[in-house]
Amino acid sequence: MVLQAEGLTRRFGETLALDDVALTLRTGEVHALMGQNGAGKSTLIKLLTGAERADAGSIRIDGRAIAPATPLDAQREGISTVYQEVNLCPNLSVAENLYAGRFPRNRFGLIDWPRVRRGARELMAQLHLDVDVDSLLGSHPVAVQQMVAIARALGVSARVLILDEPTSSLDEGEVRELFRVMRQLRERGMAILFVTHFLDQVYAVSDRITVLRNGRRVGEYTPSELPQSALVTAMVGREVVLAKGHARSGAMAEDAPVVAEAEGLGLRGRLQPTDLRLRAGEVLGLGGLLGSGRTELARLLFGLDRPGQGRLRVAGRDAAFRDPADAIAAGFALCPEERKTEGIVAGLSVRENIILALQARMGLRRFLPRARQEELARRFVDLLGIASASIETPVGALSGGNQQKVVLARWLATEPTLLILDEPTRGIDIAAKQEVMAEVERRADEGMAVLFISAEIEELTRLCDRIAVMRERAKAGELPGGSGAEQVLALIAGHEAEAAGAA
Amino acid sequence: MKTAVTIGFAQRMRAFALRPLFWPLLTLALLLAGNGLVNPEFLSLQWRDGHLYGSLVDIANRAAPLVLVSLGMTLVIATRGLDISVGAVAAIAATIAAWTLLRLHAGDGDAPSLQPLFAALAAALAVAAACGLWNGLLVVKAGMQPIIATLILMVAGRGIAQLIGNGQILTVYNAPYSYLGNGFLLGLPFALFVVAATFALLHVLLQRTALGLFVRAMGHNPLAAHVAGVRTKRISLALYTFCGFCAGLAGLLVSSNVSSADANSVGQLMELDAILAVCLGGTALTGGRFSLVGSLLGALIIQTLTSTIYAIGVPPQVNLVAKALLVFAVMLLQSAEFRGSVRGWMRRVVPGGAR
């Protein structure tokens, strides 16, 4: 036993985030911490690592009681952590982020930069990540930042490694690398605590599972004694039917009106000229690897970047969006990929965050009456199951998954004609994910066009009427609804023939 | 200028929402009470020549220009901006008004007509607003950092004002003009009505339109607000323009009060005082969180401080030290962390406190 926590309790105002929770980590195990959004996973981790102070409870390492008051204290005790939101410094280089706080020094007492670079490259290579270690961290997409955060935690020779939703932004390849490294570390006797909302990942890598529900510990299990459905029941507290992949038909979309059409839309260095047609009532999936250009396409459609070439036609007419407000006025909505920087406004309440885009579309003068705002907010809080003390709670106080739901709610509330979702289910628990999918489908059935970007192939094949695949910043091809995951994967990997053949 | 919000985010936000103005109010009350103790006359109000007369009236009247500027500044700061040119803009507005009045020979007339006055006010305020717009353009369109963008006008503005006045103090004896800063309406200084009107205008704007929401969204996370479709650039431009307008109004009040426009002294160091007022009122310089009433209180606190120093008769060498100590005291009083540690010390010192 390396780490043993007992009776951990933490209250935030009226929310009892953790209530008398115990956790045991043994040497050489991967321990999954499971629970719904807002169950208290991140809070537990913060207490263990000194990022928050516990109201009650004790933590022992090797039987010795510790009381970390800052993350630095926890690091000194051999606990290395990756927090849920990427918590690195965007303005520093990748190498610096990897070594900040433990820079090797040369004989003049100055930072030994060559050694830092060398070490950084090695760490990156360990994760099979091809990144220029001198580049600024902030210039990379979240996925890469997440990998860097993981690499930083790995670089510390710690006894306990804690990973809070490390895989939320990663695609399959990266996840595989991460798991490989985690297994290696386990062999070396490290204890790893790991949070995820992907059930298959839990079963792929973990030795033991602790389940939290509403801030309380439900129990500790081994994967073999707890099949998926039982795990879900433990987390949710009631039986939930996991939807099977019922693919949408895609038939009705053929003659539906075209909501938006991109013709050779592109931007030098970011996206090759791309054609895309979005129809009312159709869910168009967009697949591809990290950095394949999906986000860039979405940004160009939404006026967040100005296209260098090509044009965009909205309802048959040429449109040139100068900023998102124009796109919103044309009935577009974009739920962005980067939740922390482009999504939530942490200081505003849940209500204000939800109505923000709608209000922006209505303009300054037509101010939504307070009653209407509250009604909207309540509706979406119920619809998406946002766990929040009240609709007046600042969004910064919500758990990560619930923040994501708020951003989603903001865009659903605008009732757009075209909804672009860039990795909308990141960090959302399985039960909520189903709700989100169902809502998107419902909207599509009512005639909304949807562009759905996701790293999860399964999600794509289940939800979409049509799937476009991006590769190396260009559109590689399109697949009709009902295509299987293998076809999508083949197209992503660049085997057009296989993809077509299978269809 | 960042605070690590790690502990009890919700708790703090709620506590703040419950009584955000408690500490500034307490500070002001303490200051006034302290003055009253030292000099009972201080709090007394008399009815003299058809208007209220007393130190409190003076403080309110003297604070008026600062309040105006602080109001404009609050919104600019709330959107992560800054305007250090307010003093210079006040000087420009003052000289333009005086210059126009002198041009229209409105100074000597026995039966002053109001036309020249309106022309002068319109010219001055238009130019002041244009100055604000200029600042806004530099920040929003040219992408310069606010402090540098407005530093340019801060440096050049006084030069422009002096150029207009040819380096002279422009003296205007125009009765309607001096009414602005000296007159009384319903027994109260007219300047207070100017402030009240501005405040009411802003209040209505913030309550009845989405401006408040947008401003806070922009302040907390400009990029997210932009993505959400808030027209951040337009709003920033408008806020800088309004800040310039407020500075202009302040300049008019100051110059009308002494019936002259001194390009050198109007609004001297006003930028620092205004930012200080905004801070004292609980508005975060990092943007997002703001309070108009807070800024109003902040400005009143600063003016009360100044008046206190004059009233208790300390030698002028001590002015700055006194001001510094009072500002420290005020800020510490408002710091929850400091109150926490004071409680800690008390417990240790007072026997039987905790144990």
Place this chain on the structure above:
Amino acid sequence: SGSAPDGSASKPITVGFSQVGAESEWRSANTASVKAALAPPEFRLKFSDAQQKQENQIKALRSFIAQRVDVIAFSPVVESGWETVLREASAARIPVVLTDRAVKVSDDSLYATFIGSDFVEEGRKAGRWLVEDSKGKAGPIRIVELQGTVGSAPAIDRMKGFREIIDADKRFAVVRSQSGDFTRAKGKEVMEAFLKSQGRDIDVLFAHNDDMAIGAIQAIEEAGLKPGQDIRIVSIDGVRGAFEAMKAGKLNATIECNPLFGEQLAQLIRDVSAGRPVPKRVEVEEGVFTADQAAAELPKRKY
């Protein structure tokens, strides 16, 4: 003044003049007078404004030295701190003429001559006027003082000179003294506070410059008192506004501090650059004006 320059056909005398700033009307008048006197073709004036900062003046002087001007003239912001740069000037053999205010240096030969006024003397004059004017009045005579900007040379010296005279007479007592920053607005504000805290127990106001006096006059009127009668007022500078106030009977006296010494300065510069001996100190003509002279004097005021 106006004597024919010798060798007027030869090339102009390049003069570097560093002015303190443009912080008051007095200063602007001074600048105008200097500029008018040091005009082409006889002179080539390099004018520099220091915006009230000594370091800017030093920079300007260094730059004049680098440009090898013929004569340097400047109005020092303060008395001390000039040693180094004046040594550099003297090493470059550029004569220096001080205007308006003197400097403290270990070696007087670092500057050629000084022309200007004596702030301490101005304070004394104000004091003497008050003593004169208070003849036969019983004590105590309560004085309030509006000082200039804290730490500025005129404020320190005028206060010093005034106190020197006043302290000799037991009837006088300075009951309040506060800085009004040399401006009308502050003068008014501080006077307001004085009136509130002293009530009517103020007999005399001494202001370090006319602007503060003008501001204070407004405050006195607003308090329902008669400036010039209920409270006697003496100030320094002698700007136009002060004469207007005296004419209206609201100000009792002003001590002139004459900024119009441009011609005198020009003559000194001619002499210095021609190597003629000059007196080490040249006083500017200044007077004391009282309310009864105001009406006659007003039309003659240039600033």
Place this chain on the structure above:
Amino acid sequence: MSVVHPTSAAGARDARAWRVAERLPLLVTATLFVAMSAGGGVLYDGFLSPQVFLNLLIDNAFLCIVAVGLTFVILSGGIDLSVGAVIAFTSVLSATLVQQHGWHPLAAIPLVLAFGAGFGALMGTLIRYYRLPPFVVTLAGMFLARGAATLISVDSISIEHPFYTAVAALRIPLGGGASLSFGALAALAVVAGGALLASATRFGRTVYAIGGNEQSAWLMGLPVGSTLVGVYALSGFCSALAGVTYTFYMLSGYSQHAMGLELDAIAAVVIGGTLLSGGSGHVLGSFVGVLVLGLIQTLIVFDGTLSSWWTRIAIGVLLLAFCLLQRLLVARR
């Protein structure tokens, strides 16, 4: 708004482009400085003499030193408005100690330096541990330092100690009649030291990290508290050192010295490419920023025809032209 951080400008994602972009402001600033000097050389005789440029250094030595300390504060996301006042206080304190209490300068100087650092550390403590806004704390610090200077002496105090006069008169010849002062050397040393401190020490990198995101830095286990206090202490120390240099420069202690210097220093730092929101910038940039401000002044003095108000307007216009060009070139890439 203008200061949207690189992270958020998700459009520009090419790492290499960013690396250039990060250094570009400094390059552009330096280039514009050279261009401006060339312009001066064309317009005015004698402008391009070496001594004119050395004078930039001599006359702005104290500003350089202050700007270096301030750069760290601004990089950490804070601000220090007390720098000018600390210079004044230092000058008055050393002048009184030396002139009126007969201290030897070599005893007085370490004392005032310690004083400056302590004062900074105190402000840093208030900012960090009581969570007071840096703007207000250092503004009050400015009042306090200047007020204390005034309390010690309203009058300006000349320093006649032979040590001071000797150091003040000291000129290090560089050949061709050009020379540098002691203060200028000190400034160069501080700039070099500051650049090294910022780029190659744990302290320096922690400052950048805090400026990038204070909470992240804290979660990464960096010593945020002590570093922030250290940053303000450093700035206080630099201000005091600048005060010492200033005292050598002026040979006097005066409470009104270095009035409004804080704005010049902030302007220099920001012109040098440091983001006021923290996390990005260079010490060398601030150095160039100081030189640019000095150059603007020199240009105006060389012109010598501007009236007082036109001087102000000209400073504004030159500043505007400079900053606009800078923005234009940096934005173009």
